[in-house]
Amino acid sequence: MHQSALSLKLSTFVSLSETDLATLARFLIRRRNFTVGYELTHEGQVNASAFVLAEGWAFSYKTTPDGDRQIVDFQVPGDFLGLRSILFRTSDHNVEALTRIEATEVLASDLFDAFADAPRLATAVLWAASRDEAMVVEHLVNLGRRTAEERTAHLLLELGARLKLVGLADDAGFDCPLTQYHLADALGLSAVHVNRVLRHLREQKLMTFQKGRVVFDDFARLTDLAGFDTSYLDQDGPLLR
Amino acid sequence: MHQSALSLKLSTFVSLSETDLATLARFLIRRRNFTVGYELTHEGQVNASAFVLAEGWAFSYKTTPDGDRQIVDFQVPGDFLGLRSILFRTSDHNVEALTRIEATEVLASDLFDAFADAPRLATAVLWAASRDEAMVVEHLVNLGRRTAEERTAHLLLELGARLKLVGLADDAGFDCPLTQYHLADALGLSAVHVNRVLRHLREQKLMTFQKGRVVFDDFARLTDLAGFDTSYLDQDGPLLR
DNA sequence: CGCAATATTGAAAACGATCAAGGGTCGTGG
């Protein structure tokens, strides 16, 4: 089912009625494909639309005036793309397809209209936005207070946990289309250093990232090293019933 | 007027009707005072309430398993405190009073109920949450891709800009209750280094932070150094009319 | 007035960046 990814996700937080789901389904029609590198939204763009990612990976980032790139988050199937940008007249960040992707467009006006018909939808979307923010906050902790090795482990563990929720990872690991440059720009490190860190993690038999595949060799020890605590990702069932 | 700070803020994004404002006013009754160091919400707390800050400064932070603290953001009058924590069953971060503060409590249930009566309120709150996220994202860029000096300048410029919106700063500078330890924990630096950075900024005649007062000696040059672009804070009037 | 918190400075050490070079892989076009 096309809209299942989003409705499934929102339902974990707020119990949605048949009417709510119908309202939701009404504006999830425009399904589109994008090639690698396509910019779904870019800084300064006005009236950008948001998307729900159905297939593939994307990432959101900002650039500094001197041209450095900071990746804010990676998005995997089921995630919103550019939710924040539809609330601002002009977008403050970029969203780019990391692989070929398939995504469903969501128009701002549709979304706001839907809030009037289905107020629980509003709560659900607010929750989704808050969960995104919780992830950004954890990335901030990552950059501010963890060493290069801890950071790298933490990011890959987070991605593993998120992918597991949508059936794209298991305890062993996951397929990962990121380059070391992507990791570097997400972790606030140089690509050279990321390479060294990955080698060191491999040598310690903690984890391996090679040829597009992340393998967790010692999940427990890795989790401990990274100080990884999933509580910022966890939901224990609908808050609103 | 008590609820003016919040309603003023929300109104800049979404035009709210008399009814909307009345709905808003209904749950902004419990005004409370807190002393320095009071923890308004803490990690793991269940059913935390949110607040709207009326007077004084607060800050939100997370801690790592090894006890390091990362300050996520500072809050000044007019800001939400712990908005994200009411959406999660258990809070994922801490909020602490940095000075004596005065704040109005907002109960989760009140807020969700209000969405049914006043859907535009939902959009407005979603916008407020998104603006908070935009600030966190900019802090992430700060830690990931700027030097210690740029970072420090950027944070203090941001605080100046935000305080200006509520009349607590002007082009010259602002009163600032932060210690160098607060700055260090927000910037991902050691307090010792923050001290050296502040000295260097002073020696370059860019800005001064001493005795609880931030003075911008050369706003233009400082802005340029920090790569400070206010667009992530700006609003050009209501999006929904 | 006295203590605790905050600010300041120096010296040494660590971490990560930068510079530089080489190797692998994949897709495209000749």
Add this chain to the structure above:
DNA sequence: CCACGACCCTTGATCGTTTTCAATATTGCG
């Protein structure tokens, strides 16, 4: 089918920024 270029990965050497450790002011508050 091979050659080439683009992109990505890898490693070594050196440099610079920031941390850590340590000691000493200074400030503010009860």
